[in-house]
Amino acid sequence: xxxxxxxxxxxxxxxxxxxxxxxxxxxxxxxxxxxxxxxxxxxxxxxxxxxxxxxxxxxxxxxxxxxxxxxxxxxxxxxxxxxxxxxxxxxxxxxxxxxxxxxxxxxxxxxxxxxxxxxxxxxxxxxxxxxxxxxxxxxxxxxxxxxxxxxxxxxxxxxxxxxxxxxxxxxxxxxxxxxxxxxxxxxxxxxxxxxxxxxxxxxxxxxxxxxxxxxxxxxxxxx
Amino acid sequence: xxxxxxxxxxxxxxxxxxxxxxxxxxxxxxxxxxxxxxxxxxxxxxxxxxxxxxxxxxxxxxxxxxxxxxxxxxxxxxxxxxxxxxxxxxxxxxxxxxxxxxxxxxxxxxxxxxxxxxxxxxxxxxxxxxxxxxxxxxxxxxxxxxxxxxxxxxxxxxxxxxxxxxxxxxxxxxxxxxxxxxxxxxxxxxxxxxxxxxxxxxxxxxxxxxxxxxxxxxxxxxxxxxxxxxxxxxxxxxxxxxxxxxx
Numbered sequence: 001x002x003x004x005x006x007x008x009x010x011x012x013x014x015x016x017x018x019x020x021x022x023x024x025x026x027x028x029x030x031x032x033x034x035x036x037x038x039x040x041x042x043x044x045x046x047x048x049x050x051x052x053x054x055x056x057x058x059x060x061x062x063x064x065x066x067x068x069x070x071x072x073x074x075x076x077x078x079x080x081x082x083x084x085x086x087x088x089x090x091x092x093x094x095x096x097x098x099x100x101x102x103x104x105x106x107x108x109x110x111x112x113x114x115x116x117x118x119x120x121x122x123x124x125x126x127x128x129x130x131x132x133x134x135x136x137x138x139x140x141x142x143x144x145x146x147x148x149x150x151x152x153x154x155x156x157x158x159x160x161x162x163x164x165x166x167x168x169x170x171x172x173x174x175x176x177x178x179x180x181x182x183x184x185x186x187x188x189x190x191x192x193x194x195x196x197x198x199x200x201x202x203x204x205x206x207x208x209x210x211x212x213x214x215x216x217x218x219x220x221x222x223x
Numbered sequence: 224x225x226x227x228x229x230x231x232x233x234x235x236x237x238x239x240x241x242x243x244x245x246x247x248x249x250x251x252x253x254x255x256x257x258x259x260x261x262x263x264x265x266x267x268x269x270x271x272x273x274x275x276x277x278x279x280x281x282x283x284x285x286x287x288x289x290x291x292x293x294x295x296x297x298x299x300x301x302x303x304x305x306x307x308x309x310x311x312x313x314x315x316x317x318x319x320x321x322x323x324x325x326x327x328x329x330x331x332x333x334x335x336x337x338x339x340x341x342x343x344x345x346x347x348x349x350x351x352x353x354x355x356x357x358x359x360x361x362x363x364x365x366x367x368x369x370x371x372x373x374x375x376x377x378x379x380x381x382x383x384x385x386x387x388x389x390x391x392x393x394x395x396x397x398x399x400x401x402x403x404x405x406x407x408x409x410x411x412x413x414x415x416x417x418x419x420x421x422x423x424x425x426x427x428x429x430x431x432x433x434x435x436x437x438x439x440x441x442x443x444x445x446x447x448x449x450x451x452x453x454x455x456x457x458x459x460x461x462x463x464x465x466x467x468x469x470x
C-alpha cells in the first residue's frame with residue numbers, strides 16, 4: 001500500500017517529522033499538530049498539508065475563479081463563486097465602459113464570468129475583478145463542477161492533466177480555482193471531457209492517474 | 224426514570240434482555256454519502272435505531288439577524304418521523320426534540336472550527352426513522368461523521384454513548400426496555416481523541432460511585448464506536464485506492 005496516500009480524520013495526530021504543518025492542520029498540544037479535515041496527507045517542499053476530499057471553496061486573493069451572476073444592482077453584480085459567501089463585481093472593475101443603471105446589458109443573471117479575486121476582508125466579504133489578461137465573460141460552453149480541493153489534481157503538474165484532456169477532446173477548457181470548469185467544443189467532445197473530469201474527481205487520491213486518464217480518454221473516443 | 228415494574232432486566236446469568244453483557248454495545252453500522260443533494264450525509268443503524276443525517280453548508284446564515292460576525296452557527300434539527308415509534312408520534316417539533324436539537328448543536332459547535340466561517344450557518348438535519356432508545360447520541364455520532372464527510376474542518380470527531388442503571392446495576396448502551404424500566408440513563412457526547420465531554424445529560428439518579436463507573440464504561444466504549452466511524456469514513460476511499468494503487 002506504499003502507493004496510496006495516508007488518509008487522516010479530524011483530530012488525528014500528524015507526523016511532523018515529514019514537514020512543517022501548514023494547511024488543514026491545527027495545534028493540538030505542545031509541539032503537536034492534528035488534522036482538521038477528513039482527507040489525505042500531502043508532503044511538498046518541507047511542508048505538510050492535509051487536503052480534504054471535498055469541501056467548500058474559500059476565496060483567496062489572486063485566485064482565478066468562475067462565477068455565476070445571480071443578481072444585478074445599480075453598480076454591482078452579485079456573483080456566486082461556489083463558496084459559502086457570494087462575492088461582488090463592481091462596474092469599475094470590468095473592461096467595459098459601463099454606466100450606473102444600465103450594467104444589465106453587459107452581464108445578466110445566469111451569465112458566467114472568469115474573474116480574479118481582488119480583495120477579501122476579515123468577515124469574508126470579497127470583491128472580484130475582470131481587469132486582467134484572460135479574464136472575461138464566458139460565452140457558450142458547458143459548466144461542470146468538482147469540489148474545490150480537487151482542482152490541483154484536475155490541472156495536474158504544470159497543467160499536464162487539463163492539457164491532455166484539452167488535446168484529446170479538442171475542447172477549450174477553463175478551470176476556476178473554485179472548482180467550476182467551463183468546457184466548450186462539440187457536444188460529443190464536451191461529454192467526453194466531462195466524463196474524464198469526473199473520473200479525475202473520483203480517483204484524485206490515487207497515484208498514476210495521468211496514464212489511466214489517457215487510456216480512459218482513448219477508450220471513450222473509441223480508439 | 225420510567226415506571227416502576229417487576230420486569231427483570233438482568234437474568235441470573237448476568238445477561239440482559241437482549242442477551243448482552245453489561246459492557247456490550249448493540250451492533251452499530253454507519254454508512255456515509257448516502258444522499259446526493261446534501262454536502263455531507265450519513266446513515267446509522269444502532270441496535271434498532273435507524274437515523275439519517277444530512278449536512279448543508281457552511282452557507283450564509285439567514286435570517287440575517289441570526290448571523291454571528293465572529294463564527295458560524297450550527298443549526299441541528301433533530302426530528303422523529305411519525306412512524307418511528309410504536310404509537311404514531313405527532314409530527315413536528317415538540318419540547319423534547321427542541322431540547323435535543325439544542326444540545327446536539329452545542330455539542331457539534333465544540334468540534335467544528337466555527338471561527339473559520341464568520342456569518343455562516345451549517346445545517347445538520349437528523350431524521351430519526353426508527354427509534355429504539357439512545358437516538359440523541361446515535362444522531363450525534365452520525366452527525367459528526369456527516370460533517371467530516373462534508374469536508375468541514377473539525378478539531379475532532381464527536382462520539383456519543385449512553386450508560387445507565389438497570390436492576391441496580393450499571394450497564395452500557397441501554398436498549399428500549401432498559402430505558403423505559405431502568406432507574407437511570409446517562410447520555411454523553413465525547414471528543415474522540417481528547418476525551419473532552421461536549422454533551423452530558425442525566426435522567427434518574429446515580430450515586431457518585433455509580434456515575435464514575437458509568438463514565439468509565441462510556442469512555443471505554445467511545446474507542447470502539449470511534450473505530451466504526453473511522454471505518455465508515457475511510458472505507459470506500461481505501462478500497463478504491465487499493466484497487467487502483469497497485470500499479
